[in-house]
Amino acid sequence: MTLPAGRDGLPLVVGVLNVTPDSFSDGGRWSDPEAALAHGRALVADGADVVDVGGESTRPGAERPPLAEELRRVLPVVEALAADGVVVSVDTMRAEVAAAAVEAGAALVNDVSGGLADADMLPAVAASGAAYVAMHWRAHSDRMQDFASYDAPGGVVAEVSAALGERLEAAVAAGVPAERVVLDPGLGFAKTAEHNWALLAGLDDVAALGRPLLVGASRKAFLGRLLAGADGTPRPVGEREAAHTALVALLALRGVWGLRVHDVRATRDALAVVGRLAAEQTGAAG
Numbered sequence: 438m439t440l441p442a443g444r445d446g447l448p449l450v451v452g453v454l455n456v457t458p459d460s461f462s463d464g465g466r467w468s469d470p471e472a473a474l475a476h477g478r479a480l481v482a483d484g485a486d487v488v489d490v491g492g493e494s495t496r497p498g499a500e501r502p503p504l505a506e507e508l509r510r511v512l513p514v515v516e517a518l519a520a521d522g523v524v525v526s527v528d529t530m531r532a533e534v535a536a537a538a539v540e541a542g543a544a545l546v547n548d549v550s551g552g553l554a555d556a557d558m559l560p561a562v563a564a565s566g567a568a569y570v571a572m573h574w575r576a577h578s579d580r581m582q583d584f585a586s587y588d589a590p591g592g593v594v595a596e597v598s599a600a601l602g603e604r605l606e607a608a609v610a611a612g613v614p615a616e617r618v619v620l621d622p623g624l625g626f627a628k629t630a631e632h633n634w635a636l637l638a639g640l641d642d643v644a645a646l647g648r649p650l651l652v653g654a655s656r657k658a659f660l661g662r663l664l665a666g667a668d669g670t671p672r673p674v675g676e677r678e679a680a681h682t683a684l685v686a687l688l689a690l691r692g693v694w695g696l697r698v699h700d701v702r703a704t705r706d707a708l709a710v711v712g713r714l715a716a717e718q719t720g721a722a723g
């Protein structure tokens with residue numbers, strides 16, 4: 438399978454569909470399969486190129502659902518969206534969920550653990566023929582912030598890049614062709630706000646691994662300083678929208694492959710502006 442591409446040379450928009458009761462920003466809203474399917478279709482109508490269906494929250498302190506429960510949450514939604522012709526990814530750390538979701542029509546496996554949480558994941562992805570997103574991860578939610586230290590030379594960017602390089606090698610060794618692998622720096626996973634900003638500034642170093650990058654900054658706490666005042670009160674709507682557009686523009690200009698977002702419409706609108714800006718500049722340059 439070849440990786441899906443964004444529109445007009447811009448990043449792909451991956452819409453988040455959490456079918457969980459406890460996701461940090463929208464937990465419980467889409468627990469009912471019908472509501473989840475309706476939301477997935479709304480994400481596509483708003484401009485999502487891919488819908489990322491996740492049945493396990495990764496927020497700090499989240500309890501892992503049993504395998505059967507994760508399967509129950511994601512499979513009906515994956516199957517129905519895939520039947521609509523939607524490009525679906527399944528956000529899971531479990532090989533059995535990944536294999537079943539691809540069987541049900543998912544085209545990508547989005548594994549926040551990069552294959553570290555389940556030794557069977559990489560062989561399962563290889564056998565499935567799906568594309569694979571390997572994210573930088575150090576531990577399950579209940580302990581991950583204990584691992585938010587990067588003391589090697591070059592700091593967090595160097596360590597995350599090296600770790601993702603190892604995950605890429607592991608995927609290829611397990612039979613996943615490199616061209617089916619997307620890498621993700623894992624913003625907010627075993628990282629402080631400073632680490633996240635350093636990674637955004639250092640994306641070119643991660644991209645030097647030679648694989649497309651997916652970035653998930655959407656609604657994450659480290660954006661707080663952009664979206665709220667020192668006392669925590671939200672900045673004016675205009676400023677918050679500008680911040681969202683600026684972050685989308687920054688990532689688009691960095692050439693990332695995909696943006697994993699909850700607010701698809703706002704992201705699509707921001708990308709439209711970035712696209713027009715780029716076209717004007719190209720036109721002016723003759």
Ligand SMILES: Nc1nc2ncc(COP(=O)(O)OP(=O)(O)O)nc2c(=O)[nH]1
Nearest residue numbers: 455460461494495496572621623624653
């Ligand atoms: N590839 C990738 N996958 C991800 N999955 C979940 C979350 C966490 O966000 P969300 O899904 O909204 O929350 P929760 O894990 O609580 O469902 N972030 C990423 C990310 O940054 N990259």
